[in-house]
Amino acid sequence: MPGIADPPPPPPPPAFVGSLPPRIPSEATKKLNQIKIPESTTQLKALNWSKLPITKLQETVWLKVDISKVYEQLNLQEIDELFEAFKHNIPTVKEAGAQVSKQPSKEKISVIDKQRAQNCMILLKTIKMTGDEITSVLLSMDQYNQLPIDRIEQLLKLAPSEKEKERLEEQDLHWLDTADAFFFRISRIQHYSERLHALQYTKKFPVIASELRNTWKCKKFWPDVLEIESELMNLKAAASMNIGDLEKTLRDLSSGMKLILKEIEFHESIELEEGDNFLISMGKFTVTAENQLREIENSYSAMEAKFRQTRRYFGEDEYTPADEFLQVFDQFFQNFRGARSENENLRKKKEEERKRAENPRLKRTNSASVSSSFTELGELQNLLVSKKTK
Numbered sequence: 001m002p003g004i005a006d007p008p009p010p011p012p013p014p015a016f017v018g019s020l021p022p023r024i025p026s027e028a029t030k031k032l033n034q035i036k037i038p039e040s041t042t043q044l045k046a047l048n049w050s051k052l053p054i055t056k057l058q059e060t061v062w063l064k065v066d067i068s069k070v071y072e073q074l075n076l077q078e079i080d081e082l083f084e085a086f087k088h089n090i091p092t093v094k095e096a097g098a099q100v101s102k103q104p105s106k107e108k109i110s111v112i113d114k115q116r117a118q119n120c121m122i123l124l125k126t127i128k129m130t131g132d133e134i135t136s137v138l139l140s141m142d143q144y145n146q147l148p149i150d151r152i153e154q155l156l157k158l159a160p161s162e163k164e165k166e167r168l169e170e171q172d173l174h175w176l177d178t179a180d181a182f183f184f185r186i187s188r189i190q191h192y193s194e195r196l197h198a199l200q201y202t203k204k205f206p207v208i209a210s211e212l213r214n215t216w217k218c219k220k221f222w223p224d225v226l227e228i229e230s231e232l233m234n235l236k237a238a239a240s241m242n243i244g245d246l247e248k249t250l251r252d253l254s255s256g257m258k259l260i261l262k263e264i265e266f267h268e269s270i271e272l273e274e275g276d277n278f279l280i281s282m283g284k285f286t287v288t289a290e291n292q293l294r295e296i297e298n299s300y301s302a303m304e305a306k307f308r309q310t311r312r313y314f315g316e317d318e319y320t321p322a323d324e325f326l327q328v329f330d331q332f333f334q335n336f337r338g339a340r341s342e343n344e345n346l347r348k349k350k351e352e353e354r355k356r357a358e359n360p361r362l363k364r365t366n367s368a369s370v371s372s373s374f375t376e377l378g379e380l381q382n383l384l385v386s387k388k389t390k
Contacts, residue, residue, distance in 0.1 A: 029054060035067045035068065036068065037071075038071055038076055040076075040080055041077075042080050042084050043084070044080065044083045044084060108175060108176065108177040108178075109171055109175050109176055109177065109180065110176075110177040110179070110180050111164070111167040111168060111180060112164060112167075112177075116158065117177070117179035117180065118179075119157075119158065120179040120182055121178065121179050123154050123155070123158065124178070124179075124182065126151070127147070127151055129146075131178075131181055131182035131185050131186075132185065134155075134182070134186075135186065136275060138186070138189060138192075138195060138196070139273060139275045139276045139277060140275060140276075140281075141195075141198075141199055141202075141277045141278055141280075141281035142199055143277060143281070147199075149200060149203050149204065152196055152199055152200045152203070153200065155186075155196055156193060156196045156197070156200070158186070159186075159192055159193045159196075160183050160186065160187040160192075164183060164187070165187045168180065168183060168184045168187055169187075171184070190270065191263065191266060191267075194259070194263050194266075195263070195278065197256075197259065198259070198263055198278075201256045201259075202281075202282075202285050202289075205253065205256075205285075205289055205292075205293075208249060208253060209253070209292050209293070209296055212246065212249065212250065212299075213296065235326065235329060235333065241322065241323055242323055243307075243321065243322045243323070244321075246300070247300075250296065250297065250300055253293055254293065254297070257286070257289065257290065257293055260282060260285075260286060261286065263278075263282070264278075264279065264283070267279050267282075307322055307325075310325075311325055
């Protein structure tokens with residue numbers, strides 16, 4: 001109504017109990033918001049540093065530094081050139097009175113984990129071969145025996161993962177670092193890990209096969225009863241032998257052979273690279289190795305059958321572990337040796353006592369013979385003297 005003043009505005013609504021007051025920017029936040037950081041004209045290398053949280057900036061030297069003046073004093077263009085992620089230096093050289101521009105050089109790229117790259121460089125220095133040379137050796141299936149087993153095991157550990165392969169495929173081999181270039185080369189070898197496992201198997205097979213043959217080799221004999229231990233001189237080693245370990249080793253050999261035959265089928269179905277010697281090498285190996293493995297498996301089966309028969313013969317359960325069964329004989333021979341030694345010592349002791357008992361009679365006999373000799377000598381002298389006087 002005219003002449004009547006408008007009512008005052010309503011008071012602000014009361015704050016909810018427990019609500020937080022509006023956040024007031026700290027001094028550090030205000031200071032940081034005022035700083036204008038120049039943007040780089042190129043992509044720079046990453047700097048590994050620990051960022052200081054804003055909450056810890058209070059009362060530090062960083063709030064007292066005028067950052068804007070620092071940027072004014074820095075040569076930002078030079079920093080961009082020095083710390084550029086991918087350098088494009090275009091130096092020129094004077095040749096025959098003319099300026100010749102060089103192609104831009106690019107810094108080597110690394111996408112492999114630093115630790116794996118370092119292990120790779122150590123291995124390359126140890127083997128003393130370049131990545132290309134190692135690749136050729138692997139393709140030839142180590143035709144000239146240049147890689148020992150331990151080096152093959154180390155190369156297996158360097159097998160590129162699928163993610164590493166994807167990262168490497170995105171790069172140009174020419175710009176890759178030494179370790180990355182090696183990973184790139186071996187990633188192009190089809191079935192790299194399977195190839196190395198096959199190569200490792202061919203090197204281990206002759207040694208393991210020989211050990212398995214010698215482990216259960218036995219002879220037939222009719223030993224002298226007291227010399228039976230010398231005839232069974234391998235008993236102690238046999239008693240400590242674990243048939244379970246032998247069985248596992250044989251299973252590993254059999255499964256390894258199956259994997260190699262599977263790899264041969266795979267390589268027969270693909271187009272091989274030039275210089276790939278896998279089929280030739282593995283073909284020659286399997287011709288003899290399969291027969292040897294079959295002989296070993298037959299020998300092992302025969303050994304198991306004889307062990308069961310022997311255990312039954314001595315009244316033992318046929319499934320008693322072989323080492324447990326043979327330890328009974330080993331313990332018997334230990335006791336047998338002790339008894340023989342004790343009997344020998346007793347025999348020697350009795351012989352010494354007998355000799356000591358005979359010693360007094362020997363002394364009396366010897367003294368009597370000496371006395372008789374002196375008497376006869378005296379009588380001879382008297383006879384000679386009497387003849388001279390006559």
